[in-house]
Amino acid sequence: xxxxxxxPLSLVVHEGDTVTLNCSYEVTNFRSLLxxxxxxxxPTFLFMLTSSGIEKKSGRLSSILDKKExxxxxxxxxxxxxxSAIYLCAVVVESEKLVFGKGTKLTVNP
Amino acid sequence: KAGVTQTPRYxxxxxxxxxxxxxxxxxxxxxxxxxxxxxxQGLQFLFEYFSETQRNxxxxxxRFSGRQFSNSRSEMNVSTLELGDSALYxxxxxxxxxxxxxxxxxxxxxxxx
Numbered sequence: 307x308x309x310x311x312x313x314p315l316s317l318v319v320h321e322g323d324t325v326t327l328n329c330s331y332e333v334t335n336f337r338s339l340l341x342x343x344x345x346x347x348x349p350t351f352l353f354m355l356t357s358s359g360i361e362k363k364s365g366r367l368s369s370i371l372d373k374k375e376x377x378x379x380x381x382x383x384x385x386x387x388x389x390s391a392i393y394l395c396a397v398v399v400e401s402e403k404l405v406f407g408k409g410t411k412l413t414v415n416p
Numbered sequence: 417k418a419g420v421t422q423t424p425r426y427x428x429x430x431x432x433x434x435x436x437x438x439x440x441x442x443x444x445x446x447x448x449x450x451x452x453x454x455x456x457q458g459l460q461f462l463f464e465y466f467s468e469t470q471r472n473x474x475x476x477x478x479r480f481s482g483r484q485f486s487n488s489r490s491e492m493n494v495s496t497l498e499l500g501d502s503a504l505y506x507x508x509x510x511x512x513x514x515x516x517x518x519x520x521x522x523x524x525x526x527x528x529x
Contacts, residue, residue, distance in 0.1 A: 338515045347504065348420075348520035349459075394459060398515040402449070403472040406459040 308333040308399050312407035320415050323385050327410045329395030330377040337398040339371055339378050344392040344409070352380070352393075385414045418442065420509050420521035428527045434495040437524045441488050441509030448490040449514055450482060453504040453523075462505075464514055465490055471513070494526075502528045 313328045329339070338356045342349035353362045355371035355378060362369050366385075371378045382389055392409040399405055421440045429435050441448050450462040461474040465484035484490045488509070494501055504525050508518035 340515075347523045348506065349508075350520070351517040354515070354517065396459075401472050402447075402464040402466075402514045403474065404449070404451075404461045404514050406451075406461070408458040 308397070308405045310395055310397050310405050310407040312393075312395050312410050314410060315408065316411045316413075318413045318415065319385055321386060323414075324381065324383045325385060325412060327380040327382075327393050327395075327412070328377060329379070329407055331395075331397045331405075332376065333397050333399045333405065335400050336373065337400070340396045340398070340404070341369055341378070341380050342394040342396065344394055345390075349394055382412075385412075387414050387416055390414045420507060420519050422505075422507055422521040422524050424524060425522065426525045426527075428529060429497050430529050431497055431499060433497050434493065435497060435526060437492045437494075437505055437507075437526075439490045439492070439507035439509075439521060441490070441507075442519055445509035445511055445519070446488055447510045447513045447518075448484055448488060449508045449510075449518065450490070450492050451506045451508070452476075453506060454502075459506070461514075462492065466513060497528045499528050502526060 310331045341352040353369045358373040366383045369380045394409045395407040396404045447466045449464040453459045463473040482492045504523045506523045508520045510518040
């Protein structure tokens with residue numbers, strides 16, 4: 307059974323801290339890995355990763371994939387209260403089918 | 417441009433009834449995916465449609481079905497509702513499919529009593 311595991315499940319930090327969110331996976335047919343941010347209801351896209359070792363960066367957020375060790379990390383530097391959200395990792399397995407992790411709930415306190 | 421819209425936003429049904437949810441994708445997007453989100457299971461893939469064809473489906477019983485129309489609008493139907501079907505149902509649209517950036521709608525909150 308395809309599995310995506312995110313850790314930690316929950317994290318509380320202070321503004322300005324740097325956080326690292328983890329996503330490991332065990333799937334039979336890996337196509338790509340996606341990160342989404344969910345603040346209220348609709349998740350919003352952050353990154354898509356298909357190749358190992360190539361860092362994707364957007365402002366204070368960055369992510370990298372390790373296909374040998376089957377994991378990805380999402381880094382957020384200089385966190386702000388607006389970063390408080392649930393961060394979802396998903397793996398595309400076979401045609402169009404996604405498997406999501408349970409998410410990491412990040413709370414950034416002022 | 418307008419985002420993904422879902423109707424209705426909230427729905428209350430009783431066990432045994434059936435329900436139809438609607439999703440209108442972003443103009444030009446031909447891929448529509450449906451997801452169920454619950455506190456216990458998280459976000460789970462239901463199915464994906466592209467140009468009126470279902471390309472894949474998740475591990476849900478046959479009570480969950482969907483379709484896509486020629487204008488890319490999609491509907492999801494759940495028959496013989498069970499208490500465990502209470503969830504937030506999200507749809508997402510994209511140009512090509514789930515491996516690309518998807519744009520999610522606000523969701524339909526279904527409560528089964």
